[in-house]
Amino acid sequence: MSAHGTAYVPKSRLAKWFETRLPLVGLVHSSFVSFPVPRNLNYFWTFGAILMLMLGVQIVSGIWLAMHYDPSATAAFNSVEHIMRDVNYGWLLRYMHANGASMFFVAVYIHMFRGLYYGSYKAPREVLYILGVIIYLLMMATAFLGYTLPWGQMSYWGATVITNILAAIPVVGDTIQSLLWGGYSVGSPTLNRFFSLHYLMPFMIVGVVVLHVWALHVTGQNNPTGIPIKSGKDAVPFTPYATIKDVFAATVFMVFFAYWIFYQPNYLGHADNYVPANPGVTPKHIVPEWYFLPFYAILRAVPDKLGGVILMFGAVLILAFAPWLDTSRVRSANYRPIYRQFFWLFVVVCIVLGWLGAKPPEGGYVIASQICTFYYFAHFLIVMPLVGLFETPNRLPGSILESVTGPGKQVHGGSGMPVGAAAAPPSKG
């Protein structure tokens, strides 16, 4: 730490007193101020910050909504409308929260595809990556629970379909289902439970996000070349360089977010959810939110219920095995001419699956879902292991700096970070 030119040094007596008892400011300083950031990061690397912002937006707007919401089957629908009509700026809070969930998923999908493209899951970042998969799982659970709360037709029937799916799990399925229902079908006790869990899970996400950032702190960030930081010239300190870039990107993202809130607030939802829940009337098509559609298509691609459930959960869980399924020693797909084609095919397959999930499960749609589901799994189980073995990667640049300036050229101006600060991320302790 002594060679660390930008380490936090407490100045006032109070700061010194506190730092020797709990080095909290030093921890924040080394994570978000002096932390060495590869200088070649592109804008796909700003989505981590955008996701933190969205988590904050969802928690704050959610806490305010909960002050006005009534989680009982008879009152829930009208209490949401009370928020929309009578609470000051209630319409803003609710549209922010409902569209915020969608924006959260937009950002997380970009973040995940970025990780998959640049090989951010490979050693030494496996744990960092798996923590990310856990956050994604928690996000999905939170979003599903939250969509139930307005207690419209799609809320009710979505909850019915998903809890029935869980019942297909062997041995424990029925128990899980009764625990979630709190009765003989989805009803008021279910809504109470879902509200309680929906309030709990975001704080679990916060906990795992802390671990995710901690793991990032240990391994350092990946970058578009996939090669590690070798000298101080490859890196810049997090503040001000990454900070200002993240703030700029987050503001642009807010423009996008605001457009949905103010001009298309119901586009990403379902009209049926403005019909109060009615156990006696089934909607014509029960469709989940857009961010679940690829998995919904996978669920319905197989005629067997248990098989569909296994594939659906498998589709998420298989992500966690990517670090060991990918056999290539090169991280970034920029240098993997063959894998890069397969990667984009995988992106297209995911989008097509999302579209198929919104279609009725009949005729050509089922066949298309089956083909896409096959590729989804083949990408992980066949393409990742085999392409890594047979592909000849392009020549990697000698260093991050070389990738930025070209070989043999000089950088103008400053020289990034002091050498030593960037060679290895500083350890805590």
Place this chain on the structure above:
Amino acid sequence: MKTTRVLAASLLAVGLSFTAARSETAHSPNPPRESWSFAGIFGKFDQAQLQRGFQVYREVCSNCHSMNLVRFRNLAESGGPGFNAGQIKALAAEYKVKELNDNGEEIERNARPADAWPSPFPNEKAAAAANGGKAPPDFSVLAKARTFERGFPLFVVDAMPFVGYSEQGVDYIHALLNGYEEPPAGKDVPDGAHYNKYMDGNLIAMAKPLSDGQVTYAKGANGEPVVPETVEQYSRDVAAFMAWAAEPHLEARKALGFRVILFLILLSGLLYYVKKRVWADVGGEVHGLQPELHKAG
């Protein structure tokens, strides 16, 4: 380049095949897209239209359809039909609501501006029993609870600024009220049902509710009608009124949105230059998604 072309081609092929598959199945036609004063970025309700629509609702629709979430006072709030407080007080006083007095007896009193719009039936079962087994839907959020699919690629266009489309529910209501026709030969219309071009399955329980000249609108200063008293005009006015009932803060939302987005765009612009300046210290930032691919090795 090659990858991009392959992707574009495959997306297009998939898209076309599904558009084709869709048009083969029989559907009731999609409602035509109407022009509404409250559509678009600067949309605002037409106050006179909301007042006419309210008149149609009050004189015709409210005989069967409740509007539980709308209160009398809402009709005087800004961004709505724009009645004044005195008008609303007088209007409410024309209606009776039931409540319990201090002795626990049910009494009737005149409605007040804070009361919800009174339902035409004492409860949902009574509403269903009087209407062939199914209660007429409540009007409060109906304009947001109805929609229709426009399919690929229009659904993408519908989300976009300036060309976007979020009035499907209003168009559906307007179309439905104009969709009563003689059933085509061979279409079996059972008792208690009516043929409607835009209803899913073409059968609707509600009989044709509006006819020309049914509602007498206030005349203009010269004694001439301001708008025609036709089904087409009534349906347009009542659909606009329902759009307001479903989204009473629409005007405030769009006005605030414009300011928020303008502010954020300006802030982004300033931040961009701050960022550029900060990065100039280390020789500027790398642009492009795959910088190393653009550099000659």
